[in-house]
């Protein structure tokens with residue numbers, strides 16, 4: 056206790072000295088200090104340094120409750136987009152192998168998948184990205200500190216390393232880019248003890264085996280999708296709807312396809328407890344909230360994908376006057392990413408109401424850096440952000456869902472053009488295309504501005520990215536009609552849309 060008090064008083068002394076020197080000279084150790092070296096933080100720090108600012112970035116990974124940890128680069132690189140897309144690709148290859156026979160390949164059966172090989176290759180790639188990020192910071196003269204940061208005052212950061220050693224530094228501007236972490240349910244006995252989250256899944260050395268994925272967010276469905284695709288017995292348990300916030304007709308197509316692909320779904324079910332049996336298997340007991348009956352089954356792995364939360368409370372933000380959204384704990388931000396304290400900014404997932412996507416965090420971070428350097432006044436445009444859900448049948452979208460368009464403009468002012476189409480590559484492979492669907496949600500007025508575009512099918516991300524440019528430029532249905540397709544592609548079906556939902560006509564595409 057005496058040592059603790061001594062440490063604290065030494066720390067207070069250092070802080071007072073820092074404040075005194077800063078007040079006296081008006082200078083700071085850094086022009087910009089960024090807490091969080093993920094998508095947003097790295098982009099912001101490198102950009103600010105490019106504009107001649109003296110920049111430091113603090114990044115520290117708190118191990119998951121299961122003890123999984125990783126390197127520099129944040130969620131996307133280590134436990135998000137990158138390992139997820141690579142494992143999704145592994146699953147797609149399994150489907151391609153099945154198709155290959157129909158296309159003339161002699162593939163000895165049965166084919167099998169080796170988790171260890173896939174995971175090692177993915178993890179090695181991620182490690183190479185971690186290294187690449189460190190090199191880039193060095194090249195761009197950004198000081199990188201592997202410290203856990205929190206605020207002491209509006210210009211002072213306290214960093215603590217893994218051995219508990221403290222460093223205090225000051226900065227004119229502070230950017231918080233600490234992202235989010237998976238939530239684990241506190242009210243389900245055994246959930247944390249026996250379950251894992253997406254923070255662990257990508258770093259497992261051995262196959263998760265028979266897996267229960269709890270949740271129906273995009274993270275839940277993507278993970279369940281690739282686990283099914285690599286041949287694992289996979290179930291999804293969902294309390295309510297899938298892909299909340301996305302167009303619900305499209306969400307239905309995605310989960311219908313997953314069911315036909317082999318993923319089992321239990322809807323309106325709530326896990327009650329997880330117990331480890333003597334055999335090592337995990338027994339999950341859940342309640343079907345419709346029939347109010349209890350059920351149980353055993354699994355090798357239980358993956359919780361029930362949402363993500365900002366860990367802002369650990370940053371001491373409220374003490375320095377940064378206002379947080381009460382429920383989410385996210386930082387309330389203005390259009391210029393400033394928090395309620397003018398020199399403290401927040402970018403990426405941690406900003407309240409911001410889309411939780413890597414390119415959003417990167418772009419917002421770069422634009423903020425340019426503004427801080429006085430090189431630009433441009434603000435981030437959060438409108439019409441495209442995204443893709445990498446489920447076995449991919450779903451790409453940009454703009455408004457049909458529900459949101461109706462809510463904003465009224466059903467009568469909306470025209471929806473839609474089509475069920477068959478990707479050419481599905482024909483020879485005799486794959487079912489029932490869920491391959493496109494819809495353009497337009498205003499009925501004038502040239503019919505496109506409010507939202509939705510696409511399920513192969514390479515949805517690639518397709519949607521191109522059309523996102525169109526929507527950003529104010530594309531109308533008239534522009535779609537004026538665009539010549541690229542034949543034979545799935546994307547050309549977008550520019551051929553001609554059946555309205557209102558007409559009630561069959562929207563199945565026939566012929567070329």
Ligand SMILES: Cc1cc2nc3c(=O)[nH]c(=O)nc-3n(C[C@H](O)[C@H](O)[C@H](O)COP(=O)(O)OP(=O)(O)OC[C@H]3O[C@@H](n4cnc5c(N)ncnc54)[C@H](O)[C@@H]3O)c2cc1C
Nearest residue numbers: 091093094095115129130135204233234403404411412413
């Ligand atoms: C499974 C999964 C799949 C995803 N797939 C996609 C996708 O396909 N496409 C897409 O666009 N987005 C995807 N995302 C979302 C994307 O990863 C995030 O939106 C993005 O990483 C957010 O960037 P960020 O800078 O806000 O935070 P992060 O990238 O999370 O970085 C925050 C960093 O700050 C560190 N940190 C936290 N607290 C402190 C502290 N006190 N001191 C120092 N460092 C700290 C963290 O350890 C982390 O390194 C996915 C997310 C998940 C979980």
